[in-house]
Amino acid sequence: MAAMGAAGGALAAGGLIAGLVASRPQIVVLPNNGALPELQPSDSRPRIVSRSEWGALSVDHTARNENGLYRKGSNPYGWYVYPASLRESYQTLIIHHSAVYEADGPATLMEIQRLHREDRGWADVGYHFMVDKDGTIYEGRALTARGAHTAGFNTGSAGICLLGDFRFEAPSKDQLDATLSLIRWLVDLLSPTHLAGHQQFNPATICPGPFLSAEMEGLARAAGLRFGIDGYRPAADAADGCGCCTCAL
Secondary structure, three states: OHHHHHHHHHHHHHHHHHHHHHHOOOOOOOOOOOOOOOOOOOOOOOOEEOHHHHOOOOOOOOOOOOOOEOEOOOEOOOEOEOOOOHHHHOOEEEEEEOOOOOOOHHHHHHHHHHHHHHHOOOOOOOOOEEEOOOOOEEEOOOOOEOOOOOOOOOOOEEEEEEOOOOOOOOOOHHHHHHHHHHHHHHHHHHOOOEEEEHHHHOOOOOOOOHHHHOOHHHHHHHHOOEEOOOOOOOOOOOOOOOOOOOOOO
C-alpha cells in the first residue's frame, strides 16, 4: 500500500506540470524531423534574489578542491571562467534537489553554501540557481563560472537546485512555476538544447528524487528543450572540475 501511495503521489506531482502546460497557450510546435522546436519570445527575466540579498559568502579561491584559478595543465580543477560567450558555453540545464531544508529558504542556502565550501572543499556554492518552496529564485554561483554540481559534467551545464527533499514530498506548484519561468529565461540567455536530472548523469545518486523526476520531461517540453543527456559536450580546453558529486541523496 505504501508503494501504491508513493506511486500515486508521483503521478499527482507530475500532474502539476501537465496542468500548467494545458492552462497556457501553446508556444512550441514539435517538428517531425527531430530538430529543436522554434520558440516564441519567452517570459522576461524572473525576479532573482541576489547573492548579497540572501547573504552569500564571497568566493574562496583558497578552497582545497577548487583552489586558485583554472590553468590548463597545471591547475585544471581551479575556478574556471568561460572564455567564450555564455550562449557558446552552455548546452544543458541540470536539475537537482537540495535534500536538506532548514527553517526557511535563506537558512537553507547558507547551509548549502557551508556544506559546499567546508565539507566539499569548493570555492562557492555549486549551483547556479536555487528555487525555494514558495517560488523565490535565488542567485548562486555566477553563470560566467563553471559549476560544481554534477560529477564529470560541470563544464557547459548550468545547475538549478530546487530546495527540498523530493524523495518524500512533491515540489509545490509555486516552485515548479518559478522553475519553469527561470528555465525559459535561461533558454533565451544561454541557448541550451537539453534539460536533464542529476541522476541521469550520475546514476549512483537519488537526486533530484522521484517526485521531482516525475516533472522533468514536462519541464523540458514546456520550455522547448530536449529531455536527456545526449546534448552534453565537454569543453575542449578545460577539465570538468572536481569529480565530487554535490549530493548523494
